Amino acid sequence: xxxxxxxxxxxxxxxxxxxxxxxxxxxxxxxxxxxxxxxxxxxxxxxxxxxxxxxxxxxxxxxxxxxxxxxxxxxxxxxxxxxxxxxxxxxxxxxxxxxxxxxxxxxxxxxxxxxxxxxxxxxxxxxxxxxxxxxxxxxxxxxxxxxxxxxxxxxxxxxxxxxxxxxxxxxxxxxxxxxxxxxxxxxxxxxxxxxxxxxxxxxxxxxxxxxxxxxxxxxxxxxxxxxxxxxxxxxxxxxxxxxxxxxxxx
Numbered sequence: 001x002x003x004x005x006x007x008x009x010x011x012x013x014x015x016x017x018x019x020x021x022x023x024x025x026x027x028x029x030x031x032x033x034x035x036x037x038x039x040x041x042x043x044x045x046x047x048x049x050x051x052x053x054x055x056x057x058x059x060x061x062x063x064x065x066x067x068x069x070x071x072x073x074x075x076x077x078x079x080x081x082x083x084x085x086x087x088x089x090x091x092x093x094x095x096x097x098x099x100x101x102x103x104x105x106x107x108x109x110x111x112x113x114x115x116x117x118x119x120x121x122x123x124x125x126x127x128x129x130x131x132x133x134x135x136x137x138x139x140x141x142x143x144x145x146x147x148x149x150x151x152x153x154x155x156x157x158x159x160x161x162x163x164x165x166x167x168x169x170x171x172x173x174x175x176x177x178x179x180x181x182x183x184x185x186x187x188x189x190x191x192x193x194x195x196x197x198x199x200x201x202x203x204x205x206x207x208x209x210x211x212x213x214x215x216x217x218x219x220x221x222x223x224x225x226x227x228x229x230x231x232x233x234x235x236x237x238x239x240x241x242x243x244x245x246x247x248x249x250x
Contacts, residue, residue, distance in 0.1 A: 041080050041181045043163045048076035048176060060172055065096055067167045067175035074105060074166040080181050082161055087151040090182030094143045097133040102169035105129040106179045111160045187211050196226035217243040
């Protein structure tokens with residue numbers, strides 16, 4: 001199912017530009033916090049580059065589209081920058097498809113940190129691609145999406161993440177607009193040993209207290225304890241929130 005209905009791209013870009021401004025006129029900050037909030041990493045068409053010098057490509061719609069002109073299938077790629085520890089749950093391909101037989105393709109690849117190999121994720125297109133346009137249909141500007149279940153955890157120490165994309169007609173009747181990767185933040189898995197003597201590994205809040213401690217948000221209440229049942233002052237709350245959110249001011 002598409003995340004949004006297809007609309008003319010000029011209107012879409014204008015709507016996005018208007019929606020990106022808060023009421024005070026300043027750009028609205030991306031929503032980066034909370035384990036229930038779906039955030040997005042966008043790979044725009046101009047970021048997609050040929051994966052070899054043999055691949056030729058062209059741009060359409062004032063640079064908003066990109067398509068291969070001499071090789072059908074996958075031939076374009078771009079890195080995806082995702083926060084460590086996040087869980088990738090969604091991928092969307094926004095495309096132009098005016099062909100009754102052509103197709104636009106995109107896949108999410110999880111690659112070795114040294115670039116020696118990638119595993120491309122299966123999705124709504126089976127082993128062909130993670131997400132793709134309909135071969136038989138010709139919907140013009142549209143989008144296709146896929147939800148990963150249970151999700152793909154991000155490990156930026158061991159892996160790199162890329163989007164591979166391509167088209168199967170070479171005359172501009174199939175082209176890529178962008179690929180969107182959706183992710184949610186997670187609380188780290190609990191460690192094997194406890195930081196505080198009064199929050200042992202079998203404590204119901206162990207995982208969350210450890211996440212605060214390992215992130216440098218709290219040092220406990222002294223004497224190797226966290227004091228989980230003591231009330232929190234407004235001053236202590238300010239420290240927790242400021243450290244957790246990395247709060248700044250102009």
